[in-house]
Amino acid sequence: MIDGFSWISIYPEIVLLAMACVIALVDLLDSSERRTATYILSVLTLLVLSVLTGIYAYGGQTIYGFGGMVVSDSLANWLKCFAALASAVTLVYGRTYMRERGVLRGGEWFVLSLLSLLGVFVMISGNNFLLIYLGLELLTLASYAMVALRRDHTVSVEAAMKYFVLGAMASGFLLYGLSMLYGATGTLDIGAVYKAVASGQIRHQVLIxxxxxxxxxLAFKFGVVPFHMWIPDVYQGAPTAVTLTIGAAPKLAAFAIAIRLLVEGLLPLAFDWQQMLGLLAVASLLIGNLAAIAQTNLKRMLAYSTIAQMGFVLLGLTAGVVNGNALSAANAYSSAMFYIVTYVLTTLATFGIIMLLSREGFESEEIVDLAGLNQRSPLYAGIMAICLFSLAGLPPMVGFQAKLSVLQALVSTGQSIYIGLAVFSVMVSLIGAFYYLRVVKVMYFDDPVSDSPISAPADMRAVLTLNGALVLVLGIVPGALMALCAKAVVQMLGT
Structure with a gap:
């Protein structure tokens, strides 16, 4: 553990901010409709960032900077690496989609994507209440603007307004909670908060x-019940590329601040917050899966699916401390990390297929729009089927391994309440399997609604194929990614 190397701890953020400014200037000189220079610079920046953060993570050092306000450890750097890769993949998938809808006439989408990722980075490395909140606001303000990029599209503008109002309310909740904790402990530093709470000299009622x-x-950022109202409307109303932007990397940031605030800062109160997360998880699994059955819009169905998937992540977070004993913490939190990383990987390919099938003047977002996809393109139908099987938790996809790891963390506690939660989650997952398999049935057994050929740029086709292959391969050999998550969590708990 190294303290005092301030600039080293924020190198990725410096590179990202500098390149966002450079790309904004370059875009002024890029008059092409496809924004080629802006696109290439943005993707290269994200790839360099993923390599840089990956090297930091592999080194295994924990570096505190700026008086302990910033922490650069394996957990933070791996999450940054995955977030940068997710953002790069999103730009590759969404470039043609956004160009056909006239959004690339300016390079706002590229710059806003980088700025939202900067907010993600700040949230992931924040070791101070104020810094985490600043990162959250940077992410959400950029997201509001991206949702409303299609200014002539009524549904997108409406979605942006709902997102803005509900997001402001959620930010208020979080800020008020942080201010109460500051008032009780007298510090904004997460490490100092932990020591103050562990001392037992603070009124428990104020802390609760x-x-x-x-x-x-936090529940709003995860999009779990009852703070889920914005998810279906924003997922459906936003341009699909923006839906993926706010549905992938920000989930990693939500997981990171949950770990920072609840585990690193408030672990002595685990008995209290685990109960809250358990209730949120049960409600999300039940309502998310039941509501998804009734949807005919694919994006809206995936939105309710996301609510249920985040319920599984919360289940992993609830099993860390049992009867005041934190021996199972590493197993539980690493299973939750593995789950959210694999969820983001699967979500990328799912929305990539939706954008691929969309064309100018046509949004391929209804379930019936996928009818007969296998007859038009067996490759893309296969990728979509792999992703849907993974989301449903069917072997040998990575989603099965992710669900299994969370269930194993619950059952290994030996407590009847956690075993009951595991049984409940399996039962409601059977409901989820229905609406995922329904889409597969439409792709393989219904007659195609269009005979038009499916064409994709070479970069999109290559990345989409690799993405789908990873969902399958990581399900067959998940050991390396699981070990990576476990090592990062163990190091975080050790510091």
Missing amino acids: FGLVFLVAG
Whole structure:
């Protein structure tokens, strides 16, 4: 553990901010409709960032900077690496889609994507209440603007307004919870908060009051019940490329601040916040899966699916401390990390297929729009089927391994309540399997609605194929990614 190397701890953020400014200037000189220079610079920046953060993570050092406000450890750097890769893949998938809808006439989408990723990076490395909140606001403000990029599209503008109003309310919840914790502990530093709470000299009622608002703000970022109202409307109303932008990398940031605030800062209150997360998880699994059955819009169905998937992540977070004993913490939190990383990987390919099938003047977002996809392109139908099987948790896809790891973390506690949660999650997952398999049935057994050929740029085709292959391969050999998550969590808990 190294303290005092301030600039080293924020190198990725410096590179990202500098390149976002450079790309904004380059875009002024790029008059092409496809924004080729802006696109190439953005993707290269994200790839360099993923390599840089990957090297940091592999080194295994924990570096604190700026008086302990920033922490650069394996957990933070791996999450940054995955977030940068997810953003790069999103730009590759969404470039043609956004160009056909006239959004690339300016390079706002590229710059806003980089700025939202900067917010993600700040949230992931924040070791101070104020810094985490600043990162959250940077992410959400950029996201509001991206949702409303299609200014002439009524549904997108409406979605942006709903997102803005509900997001402002959630930010208020989180800020109020953080202010209550600051008032109780007298510090904004997460490490100092942990020591103050562990001392037992602070009124428990004040801490719980702040904790309730804190969990409410986190629940909004995860998009879990009852703070899920924005997810279906924003997923459906936003341009599909923006839906993927706000549905992939920000989930990693939500997981990171949950770990920073609840585990690193408030672990002595685990008995209280685990109960809250458990209730949120049960409600999300039930309502998310039941509501998804009734959807005919594919993006809306995937939105409710996301709510249920985040319920599984919360289940992993609830099993860390059992009867005041944190021996199972590493197993539980690493299973949750593995789950959210694999969820993001699967989501990327799923929305990539939706954007691929869309064309100018046509949004391929209804389930019936996928009818007969196998007859038009066995490759893309296969990739979509792999992703849907993974989301449903069917072997040998990576989603099966992710669900199994969370269930194993629950059952290994030996507590009847956690075993009951595991049984409940399996039962509601059977409901989820229905609406995923329904889409597969439409792709393989229904007559195609269009005979038009499916064409994709070479970069998109290559990345989409690799993405689908990873969902399958990581399901067959998940050991390396699981070990990576476990090592990062163990190091985080050790510091």
